[in-house]
Amino acid sequence: MSGDTDQPGPGRDRGLPGPPLRDRTNPLGAYLRARRELVTPRQAGLPEAGRRRVPGLRREEVALLAGISADYYLRLERGRDRNPSAQVLESLARVLRLDDAHVAHLRTLVADAPGQHARPRERRPAEETLPDGARKLLDSLVQPAFVEGRYFDVVASNALARAVDPRLDVGGNQLRDLFLDPAAQALYPDWANVTECFVASLRQSAGTDLDDPRFVELVGQLSASTRFRELWARHEVRGQRGTPLRIDHPQVGELTVNRERLGIGGAEHLMLVVYHPDTGSADADKLARLAPAGAPA
Numbered sequence: 001m002s003g004d005t006d007q008p009g010p011g012r013d014r015g016l017p018g019p020p021l022r023d024r025t026n027p028l029g030a031y032l033r034a035r036r037e038l039v040t041p042r043q044a045g046l047p048e049a050g051r052r053r054v055p056g057l058r059r060e061e062v063a064l065l066a067g068i069s070a071d072y073y074l075r076l077e078r079g080r081d082r083n084p085s086a087q088v089l090e091s092l093a094r095v096l097r098l099d100d101a102h103v104a105h106l107r108t109l110v111a112d113a114p115g116q117h118a119r120p121r122e123r124r125p126a127e128e129t130l131p132d133g134a135r136k137l138l139d140s141l142v143q144p145a146f147v148e149g150r151y152f153d154v155v156a157s158n159a160l161a162r163a164v165d166p167r168l169d170v171g172g173n174q175l176r177d178l179f180l181d182p183a184a185q186a187l188y189p190d191w192a193n194v195t196e197c198f199v200a201s202l203r204q205s206a207g208t209d210l211d212d213p214r215f216v217e218l219v220g221q222l223s224a225s226t227r228f229r230e231l232w233a234r235h236e237v238r239g240q241r242g243t244p245l246r247i248d249h250p251q252v253g254e255l256t257v258n259r260e261r262l263g264i265g266g267a268e269h270l271m272l273v274v275y276h277p278d279t280g281s282a283d284a285d286k287l288a289r290l291a292p293a294g295a296p297a
Helices: 021-025 027-036 059-066 070-077 086-095 100-111 132-140 159-164 174-180 182-187 191-206 213-222 226-233 282-290
Strands: 145-148 154-157 243-249 253-263 271-276
Touching (some): 021 027, 059 070, 059 086, 086 100, 132 154, 145 159, 159 282, 182 243, 191 226
Antiparallel strands (some): 243 253, 253 271
16 A cells, blocks of 8 residues: 655645644534535435536535525525524434434534633643553553554553554554555555544544644644545544454464553543454464563463
């Protein structure tokens, strides 16, 4: 798999680090526009006759299906009205085929709009610190394990995790590796699905806090990737769940592990990630062969 480090294209404002300006100044409008472009007329029960100049649904079609005026929907998408009622949000969610995670994100965008009385956002601490107890647990695990921060920075890792992927070291970032490092891309046969999951999770993790300096810096770096820009423009929102992960390791070949992500008490935004194979499987044998000397048995 080749690297993906081309220059920013039309999907990103030139010269602007981080998320596009419209995402930060009009997040509700950017979200509505992105999601309607993903719904086909057939999915919405509309005829597809004639040439269509826009992907997905037109603004007036969304308005018609949601039971609101085209002018009002236009005001919502252009950021002139940022306080739609709960009924309007429910109608838009139905038309745009939003699941529970996307509906929750939509409501957050409305609650956080300028002029709304949203609860103050807590800023991420300048440094993500792992509690001593969690560090001791990490070092005692016989499975590959590491701790990731809000934006998938590697805060800590054990020796077996680094044996599986040397990039899982303190200071690394999984997203940066997945999108910008050809060696990291080659490690994951299901790279396309993995990147889709990570970008949707990044959207959920960031929420409306699009001015967080670390977030802006990271998205600016990732925007060198065409794949990232395409996924980011879709405004997918989804949390990570336990799932099988295929790895094509240069030393032991292909193996499958179960990827679990667990919260750490007393450390907001930090998650313990554990790779564990099925007991007695060939994957478990391959993983054991990677264990460095002195690792917990």
